[in-house]
Amino acid sequence: MELIKKQTHFDFMGKFKAALIVSVLLILAGIASIAMHGGLKFGIDFEGGTLVQLKFSEAPAIDSIRSVLKEMNFEDSTIQEFGSPDTILIRVERSDGELQEMGSKIKAALEEKKGFTGILIERVEMVGPKVGKDLRMKALLSILYAIIGIVIYISWRFELQYAIAAIIALLHDVLITMGAFSLLDKEFTLVIVAAFLTIIGYSLNDTIVVFDRIRENTRRRSKESLRDVINTSINQTLSRTLLTSGTTLLVVLALFFLGGEIIHDFSFALLVGVVVGTYSSIFIASVFLVYWESRAHPKKRAKSA
């Protein structure tokens, strides 16, 4: 079986303006959403705070939980369903020592005041504000280090402009995924940072396969313009790009639908990342290469145009 019967000759480079507009719009939408939300929404990992996951024997009324929390002076808490109506996630911003026993305290108060029975404390996570700050710094640094390491490697194996193009594609993917997170009001946690680093790895993987072909073709087809070489290269690797994205998407979808609530956001990030990463290695990274070349060798560009 073949997904793409014979060598395709799509003019990807000709569509780059449309692609650029789409990308810029997506990124702007994300940035606008982040700005409107007053920045990214950080989970307790980065903000500090306490998280309690309770499982009730039957779906409780959120309002009754809220009133109990209010009586306990946890007005600043957020309450939400988690996966199913009988599972409730409570988040309190503060994380002082007193809150260490928050799980059992809330459970006791709910049982005493609202007559709930059989509440199970499934998970309690407390992160001190100091740790939150540390982790945020570490997460930022780790993304920075990953990028630096990759730039060095790609510049060594290819050329600097390839590295820059790859990084632009990667930032594009990260920004769009971040925007999607903000639009859907999802929280940034440690696990999400892991997902982002994976997206970075995946996006690069995809980009490099295309670059590799471009590198090979520039040697063989030195007479053609870079624009044509790139277009041919994308076409040649197209079936591989789609296949790999396809199989990766298959498993990410399995994770998204069956992996359980705890890694739901994680698989969501991967889902967006894989789709955007595939798109960016076709349109974004290569466009930059052509642009770079046209700036460096304006003559060549005139000939090809």
Add this chain to the structure above:
Amino acid sequence: MHKELRWKIPLIMFVIAGFSWLAWPLEEKINLGLDLQGGVHLVLEVEAEKAVEFSMEQRTEDIKHALGAEDIEVDRVVLNKDTNVIRVLLVDVIDTTGAETVLKNYTALEKKDALRGGLELVYQLRDEEYQYIQDNAIQQALEVIRNRIDIVGLSEPTIQVQGTRRILVQFPGVKNPKKIIDLLGQTARLEFKMVDESISPEAARTQGVPEGSELLEERVFDKTTKKEIKKIPYVIKKRVLLTGDMLTAADIRYDQDFNEPYVSLTFNSLGARTFFELTRDNVDKRLAIVLDGRVYSAPVIREPISGGQAQISGSFTSEEAKNLAIALRAGALPAPLTMLENRTVGPSLGRDSVNAGISSIIIGMVAVVLFILIYYRLSGVVAVCALLLNLVMLLGSLAYFGASLTLPGIAGIILTVGMAIDANVLIFERIREEIRVGKTVRTAIDAGFAKAFRTIVDANVTTFIAAIVLFQFGTGPIKGFAITLCIGIAASMFTAVFVSRATFDLFMSRKKIERLSI
């Protein structure tokens, strides 16, 4: 080609057997992370500067006492906690040399200055001593935490220093995590001090506490409701006469009349002698038993107590008394601990996560395998075999490194499954291209592998860089994810480039193949 296969095939067999042996049986060989089996992950910070503060306070009171013993008239001995400077203020310059001789015994201190003609002597804690006390506090805290966990008898705990002053404690699947968290957090500094009876607590509150004493409270609880009813203030002399360090045993006992729990203490020989001397010297005075800055009781000493036995009573529940006994037996923490991070996962959630993770792995795998078989037919079988081998290598490596499988780790495995196929896809697509331009099967395979190889390396190395950074940065579950990703990448390069190649060669060596099922 035959020659190469002669060593390649046994090597592949060996790898399969080795990793299978490492990974099987899965239930025994693969550790589940805390998020999958339930458990507690704590990060505690040792407030090491508090250890310095304790030690300086102790030293100040000691110096006062030592100077008094030498009949040196002292106006005041003042400690500055921020700079760790002790100032000795003398009444007469006659005593300057005498005081200096006494202070020479305190080798941790360094003489900085003598002001006002020798009336004011300035001593500071040496820098190396400051560092030593802090480092020692961390090591001691580690030891105490280990002891406490040993006494409770938790299985498979992880206790390690993180950074300079943080301690990571992890233990899987406990029924009552709160109890253990409480136990670990208790400083358990037991001190015997005299009550300052020169002034009543009420007077001290208005007029100020006398030099060398402080106000401490006893909390009294209602016997039935266990609620705090009142606080009794005491003026307590700062000088510590005896500490919990000299204990050999601490046990929970029950009062015969009221069946109330108390903690019985047994001192070692030095402690017993100190206890005897202090009770002998202070008959008819009140001795306060202070734990973590709270007075538990302040009985009047009726007669000298020999035999080295004492008890702490207070309104305890049995649970509290038991915890206190454990904490005292395991030793006091050199400084208080602050809880920086506490992640507790219940066992039921862990089980749910395992089930969800496994079902998503299976479904994802089946989908990928079916797709590849349909798409590449016979060559697809090669890819699927490589994929399965990849999985075996991944599990075997996890077992070998003793890495725990976490929920993000499962995600890592799934992702590896998706990406492992990529290497094969790269090779197969390349082979197809070569066949398309009219090459024979043999040369197409050769060219396909050769050309795809460089791409595979470049593509995987970049992902590998991201995974390594993730490993460096990550804590807990994320580390698990990074490890599976790293191993998965390495394994997929081996399986795609080496195993798939050998399999193709094996087919080719049997008979001359005109058409490749790809």
